[in-house]
Structure formats: C-alpha cells, structure tokens
Amino acid sequence: MSITRTSPGRRAASTARGPGGRWWALAALTISILVVALDSNVLVTALPTLSLKLDASTSQLQWITVGYTLASAGLLLPAGKLGDRFGRRATLLIGLLLFGASSITASQVTTAGELIATRVLMGAGGAMIMPMALAVLPVLFPEPAERGRAVAVTAIGTMLGLPLGPLLAGWLLNHFAWGSIFLINGPVVVLGLIGVVLWVPESKDPSASRVDWSGALLSAAGVTALVYGMIEQPIRGWDAPVQGGLIGGGALLACFLVRQLRADSPLINLSLFASRGFTWGSAAFAVTSFALSGAQFVLTPYLQVVQGSDAQGTGLRLLPLIAAMLVGAALGEKVLAPRLGPRVLIPLGMLVSAAGLGVLTRALAGGGYGLAALALIVFGFGLGLVLPLSVDTVLASLPAEQSGVGNAMSRTLQGIGVVFGSAVLGSVLNGGYRAQLTGTLRTLPDTATSPARSGVAGAHDAARHLSATDGRQLIHAADHAYVHGMTQAASLTAGLLAVCALLVVALLPGRRRDHRDPLAPSVTPTGG
Structure with missing residues (x-):
C-alpha cells in the first residue's frame, strides 16, 4: 500500500460529512474488523461440534480451518492493490457483502465439503475487509495524534475477538444449532455496511500499479498444493496425489519467486x-x-x-x-x-x-x-x-x-x-x-x-x-x-x-x- 500524504483537498473530502462523521466512520470500520476477528476465533471452540454434526474427519476439520486462511492469505495482497486502484470503500463494501452472504450460507450447509467451500468464500471476503478498513484511516485522520487514537480503537476491535470468540461460540453451541456461530455474523455485517455507506469516504491511490494476477495465482496454487499434501499424508500415505501436492507445490512457489523477480509490478518486493x-x-x-x-x-x-x-x-x-x-x-x-x-x-x-x-x-x-x-x-x-x-x-x-x-x-x-x-x-x-x-x-x-x-x-x-x-x-x-x-x-x-x-x-x-x-x-x- 502506498500511503499518500493527505492534501487539503482530500482532507476536506474526508471530513465532508462533518468532523463527528469521521468518528462514526471509525466505528463502522471497527465493527467491520471485529466481525472478522470474532469469526476467526469462534471456529476454534466449534471444531468438536462440527466433527459430530457434519461427520467431519480430522483432515476435514483442518480444511474447514485452513480453507479460510488460505483464501485470506492468498488474496490479501491482490485485494489490497485492487482497493488502492479502484477504491478502498468500494472494495470494503464488496468484502463485507461477500463475508456476510457466505456466513449465512455456511450456517445452512449439511456437509463438511459444503462448509469448506463457504469458508473459502468467507476468507476471500476477510481478505478485502481487514486491509481496506485500516487503509481508510489516513484519509479520515490525516493528523498524527488523531490517527494514533483511531489506530488504537481499531486495535481494540481486533483484540476483543480473542476472548469474545470462544465465549460466544460456546454459548451459542449450548443454546442454539451449530449454524448459529456463522449466522450471528449477519447482523454485525449489516451494521458495518450501513456505517460504511453513510460515513466512510471513497479514496484511491492514483499511482497504484496493476495487480500481478499471475503471481497471485502461482502463490495461492503453490501453498494450497503443499497444504493438501501435508493434510492428506497421514490418511493416504505417500501415494501419487500426496507426492504430487508436495513436489508440485514447491515447484509452483519456486516459479512464483522467479516471477516476482522479473515482473514489472510484483506482488512482493523481495x-x-x-x-x-x-x-x-x-x-x-x-x-x-x-x-x-x-x-x-x-x-x-x-x-x-x-x-x-x-x-x-x-x-x-x-x-x-x-x-x-x-x-x-x-x-x-x-x-x-x-x-x-x-x-x-x-x-x-x-x-x-x-x-x-x-x-x-x-x-x-x-x-x-x-x-x-x-x-x-x-x-x-x-x-x-x-x-x-x-x-x-x-x-x-x-x-x-x-x-x-x-x-x-x-x-x-x-x-x-x-x-x-x-x-x-x-x-x-x-x-x-x-x-x-x-x-x-x-x-x-x-x-x-x-x-x-x-x-x-x-x-x-x-x-x-x-x-x-x-x-x-x-x-x-x-x-x-x-x-x-x-x-x-x-x-x-x-x-x-x-x-x-x-x-x-x-x-x-x-x-x-x-x-x-x-x-x-x-x-x-x-x-x-
């Protein structure tokens, strides 16, 4: 991300809805961050329940956990570049919509495979939410002192997810169906959407470079193949798919590194x-x-x-x-x-x-x-x-x-x-x-x-x-x-x-x- 120093014109745009509106915008961004932090920690307590309710094996539980993180980690950098180039507010709204819709879908699935698929979609939404929510802060709060306070508030949103996630999951699982741990994301996402629409201004980086989609695909495919081999090896032994995943994943990541050295607009600066x-x-x-x-x-x-x-x-x-x-x-x-x-x-x-x-x-x-x-x-x-x-x-x-x-x-x-x-x-x-x-x-x-x-x-x-x-x-x-x-x-x-x-x-x-x-x-x- 390139953080451009805010000009007087941009500063005026960031406070066009009034000085108080910036703090309402901060509340909306913090809610957006909190929903992702909560979901990441809710699932930890729910794994044994999912194992029974969905007849999920240990490897499937790993994929339920890993599927989200794979999508999030693989899309973090390209999602950030998309926001810089096409609009951070727009990207944040898309991320919230995707996260909310996939959460509601996850609450209704009946098999472990379906839950893995919806978790991947939730990870894609999370990859847009976290970086975009914080990337807007320099636009809203150009002064260092106020910006520090704003960053502290968003940090609290992240930290609250650590203790609240397991406690909320435990209470929901004891009183409601297992799908409630995902369904609860819906109302929080709606609050975030309303706040972002009403108070968060749009911002872009006019010098943002294009997204290296080839590099993003190579890195995501390489990591996924390696993780597949690691998860399936205890079950399948050293059969061809496992060996192919480990060797192929390593080869794809090597190609990714070569690509980053040669690309005009690399995803990472080696x-x-x-x-x-x-x-x-x-x-x-x-x-x-x-x-x-x-x-x-x-x-x-x-x-x-x-x-x-x-x-x-x-x-x-x-x-x-x-x-x-x-x-x-x-x-x-x-x-x-x-x-x-x-x-x-x-x-x-x-x-x-x-x-x-x-x-x-x-x-x-x-x-x-x-x-x-x-x-x-x-x-x-x-x-x-x-x-x-x-x-x-x-x-x-x-x-x-x-x-x-x-x-x-x-x-x-x-x-x-x-x-x-x-x-x-x-x-x-x-x-x-x-x-x-x-x-x-x-x-x-x-x-x-x-x-x-x-x-x-x-x-x-x-x-x-x-x-x-x-x-x-x-x-x-x-x-x-x-x-x-x-x-x-x-x-x-x-x-x-x-x-x-x-x-x-x-x-x-x-x-x-x-x-x-x-x-x-x-x-x-x-x-x-």
Missing part, C-alpha cells in the same frame, strides 16, 4: 529480505503465528472431548491463553522492550512459549485442567512478548515510505504461518493418533473402525453404539491416542520455536526499535 531486521522479525512473526494456530487446533478437542467439557466451558478454559497474551504484550511494550530490545526479548518470548508447550507434553488423558491451564498461561505469555514486538521490528527496519509494503509482507507471512500451523500440526496429531489407535481398532466391530479413525470425537460417538465394555475400551484408547498425537505436535512446535529463537539471537540486528509515526506499526497493508 529486496526487502536484504534487511536482517525485516527477515528475522518476519520469521519470528510467522513462526509464533504457526505455533498459536496449531496449538488452538490441537487443544480444543483435548479440552472438549478428552476432558469432557462442553463448548461454553471450552471457551472459558481458553481464556488463560488470551489473558496471558494480553499481559505479555502490555508488559513487553511498557517494561521489557525498552530495556532489553527486540534481539533479546523476541527469542526470550519464543523460549517461554516453547516451555509452555513442554508443560503441555506432560498432560494426561485422565488428568485435570490444572496442567493444561499452566501450559496455556506460559505459552500465551511468551506469544504476547513476541507478536507485537516482531511486527514493530519489521517496520522499524524499513524506511518510512516502505512501511506499508513491509506490513503487507509481514501480514501475508503471518497468514501463511497460520495455514501451515493448522496443516502441519494437525497432520502430526492425526498421524500419531492413528498409529497409537491401530491395535485397539483390530478388536472392535467394523462399524466403529471408520468413525474412530476419523478423530477422537468420532471415536466417542462410535462408542455410544457399542457394548459397555467395548465402548469404554474405545474411549480409553482414543483419549490416550489423542494425547499421544498432541504431545508429538507440542514437541515439534516447541523445537521449532527454540530453533527460531537461536537464529533470531544470532542474526537479528542489535539496535533498539525506533519510534515512528504512530500509524506505521499498525497499518494493515493494501499491497505493494
């Missing part, structure tokens, strides 16, 4: 990676996003199915993770970062999160919530130290005029980290679960084998149709198999965090952060 601050700040951001996404995917069935909590209780049990993240972010920003600097604090936070995952590896199928709560607190506190500081490090490593494209890249890498977190750790979990359960399945009737292999929720459901003895045996074996797979996933993630921490210590520049225009660290970009 020269940014010449900066060690940008490279390793981005790596820390992506790896911690990988860890958070994967941990949420793995932990929710453990809390809800293995430990027997209902959906609302699962949302409550995830609150220590969210609270610890917020405390870590506040303490890191106010106290630790000014004293230690990013080169020390970022790897320290990653090691703290790795320690939290180490605690999680000690969890037992028949154990209580206390150990899991401790793991969530330690893990979340470390993430809170890393995530905001890594973004700030990326942007502080760039000249002010490149802050938009730098934020674009960091957000895209975060999206890729989220995609691979659910895909890789879900596959590790699935492989460990199936391997551990194989012996037990040989002793059970054929009718129980397929649902039990699909996941721990399916095993619990199948146990209801068996004799008391066989049912108890299956539940005991499935719970222990799930914890076995969860331990493998947690160990892998802890190791990845530790390795990345060592690389950051060695390669991240040692200078402290600079303090720029308050907009720069917080703008979600709209493309290169």
Whole structure:
C-alpha cells in the first residue's frame, strides 16, 4: 500500500460529512474488523461440534480451518492493490457483502465439503475487509495524534475477538444449532455496511500499479498444493496425489519467486529480505503465528472431548491463553522492550512459549485442567512478548515510505504461518493418533473402525453404539491416542520455536526499535 500524504483537498473530502462523521466512520470500520476477528476465533471452540454434526474427519476439520486462511492469505495482497486502484470503500463494501452472504450460507450447509467451500468464500471476503478498513484511516485522520487514537480503537476491535470468540461460540453451541456461530455474523455485517455507506469516504491511490494476477495465482496454487499434501499424508500415505501436492507445490512457489523477480509490478518486493531486521522479525512473526494456530487446533478437542467439557466451558478454559497474551504484550511494550530490545526479548518470548508447550507434553488423558491451564498461561505469555514486538521490528527496519509494503509482507507471512500451523500440526496429531489407535481398532466391530479413525470425537460417538465394555475400551484408547498425537505436535512446535529463537539471537540486528509515526506499526497493508 502506498500511503499518500493527505492534501487539503482530500482532507476536506474526508471530513465532508462533518468532523463527528469521521468518528462514526471509525466505528463502522471497527465493527467491520471485529466481525472478522470474532469469526476467526469462534471456529476454534466449534471444531468438536462440527466433527459430530457434519461427520467431519480430522483432515476435514483442518480444511474447514485452513480453507479460510488460505483464501485470506492468498488474496490479501491482490485485494489490497485492487482497493488502492479502484477504491478502498468500494472494495470494503464488496468484502463485507461477500463475508456476510457466505456466513449465512455456511450456517445452512449439511456437509463438511459444503462448509469448506463457504469458508473459502468467507476468507476471500476477510481478505478485502481487514486491509481496506485500516487503509481508510489516513484519509479520515490525516493528523498524527488523531490517527494514533483511531489506530488504537481499531486495535481494540481486533483484540476483543480473542476472548469474545470462544465465549460466544460456546454459548451459542449450548443454546442454539451449530449454524448459529456463522449466522450471528449477519447482523454485525449489516451494521458495518450501513456505517460504511453513510460515513466512510471513497479514496484511491492514483499511482497504484496493476495487480500481478499471475503471481497471485502461482502463490495461492503453490501453498494450497503443499497444504493438501501435508493434510492428506497421514490418511493416504505417500501415494501419487500426496507426492504430487508436495513436489508440485514447491515447484509452483519456486516459479512464483522467479516471477516476482522479473515482473514489472510484483506482488512482493523481495529486496526487502536484504534487511536482517525485516527477515528475522518476519520469521519470528510467522513462526509464533504457526505455533498459536496449531496449538488452538490441537487443544480444543483435548479440552472438549478428552476432558469432557462442553463448548461454553471450552471457551472459558481458553481464556488463560488470551489473558496471558494480553499481559505479555502490555508488559513487553511498557517494561521489557525498552530495556532489553527486540534481539533479546523476541527469542526470550519464543523460549517461554516453547516451555509452555513442554508443560503441555506432560498432560494426561485422565488428568485435570490444572496442567493444561499452566501450559496455556506460559505459552500465551511468551506469544504476547513476541507478536507485537516482531511486527514493530519489521517496520522499524524499513524506511518510512516502505512501511506499508513491509506490513503487507509481514501480514501475508503471518497468514501463511497460520495455514501451515493448522496443516502441519494437525497432520502430526492425526498421524500419531492413528498409529497409537491401530491395535485397539483390530478388536472392535467394523462399524466403529471408520468413525474412530476419523478423530477422537468420532471415536466417542462410535462408542455410544457399542457394548459397555467395548465402548469404554474405545474411549480409553482414543483419549490416550489423542494425547499421544498432541504431545508429538507440542514437541515439534516447541523445537521449532527454540530453533527460531537461536537464529533470531544470532542474526537479528542489535539496535533498539525506533519510534515512528504512530500509524506505521499498525497499518494493515493494501499491497505493494
């Protein structure tokens, strides 16, 4: 995104509906951001319910999660460029309409495949909403002081989605049909649409370049093929489609990089990676996003199915993770970062999160919530130290005029980290679960084998149709198999965090952060 300094004429246009209208516009933008943040976190609590209601396997649950993020990450940069070129307000309205319509459709589907398809459409809408909502802020608030306040308000909209999403999902699932977790997006989207139409002015970047659709297609296809191979390998083995996905995905991404080096108007500026601050700040951001996404995917069935909590209780049990993240972010920003600097604090936070995952590896199928709560607190506190500081490090490593494209890249890498977190750790979990359960399945009737292999929720459901003895045996074996797979996933993630921490210590520049225009660290970009 190119943030053009607002001229007096544009400034007048941005406040044409009166000074108070700008704050109503900000409210509309914050609502637009909140609906995306809520939806992203609502689904975490709902996965075990979806497994039962839609007869969804573990791999299908991964695609329900990953489908949204794939579409969002793949379309973030091209959507941003479209907004810059054809109008940010118009693009935001299209994104809200698509997100709302696909949410309502998702609430009515009857199969896992249909839900995956609607989640992809929701991801496409989200890719338009998030960058466009924040790209309008420089037009509405050209003065740095007001702009800082506006950015803080939108940040609150994002943060509210973290605790409210799981709690809202739990309450809805306990009192209404599962589709209500998507249907609830409708009224919020309507409020956002009304506010944007009434108060948000149109803005464009007259110097915006054309969209590199070939590059966008190559990157989306490459990532999708790789994720397909990772998700399907535990189920299909190393058959031709899996090998084709992994090899073909890698080849497509290589072609994408070559395309970016030669294109007149590339989606990404690869020269940014010449900066060690940008490279390793981005790596820390992506790896911690990988860890958070994967941990949420793995932990929710453990809390809800293995430990027997209902959906609302699962949302409550995830609150220590969210609270610890917020405390870590506040303490890191106010106290630790000014004293230690990013080169020390970022790897320290990653090691703290790795320690939290180490605690999680000690969890037992028949154990209580206390150990899991401790793991969530330690893990979340470390993430809170890393995530905001890594973004700030990326942007502080760039000249002010490149802050938009730098934020674009960091957000895209975060999206890729989220995609691979659910895909890789879900596959590790699935492989460990199936391997551990194989012996037990040989002793059970054929009718129980397929649902039990699909996941721990399916095993619990199948146990209801068996004799008391066989049912108890299956539940005991499935719970222990799930914890076995969860331990493998947690160990892998802890190791990845530790390795990345060592690389950051060695390669991240040692200078402290600079303090720029308050907009720069917080703008979600709209493309290169």
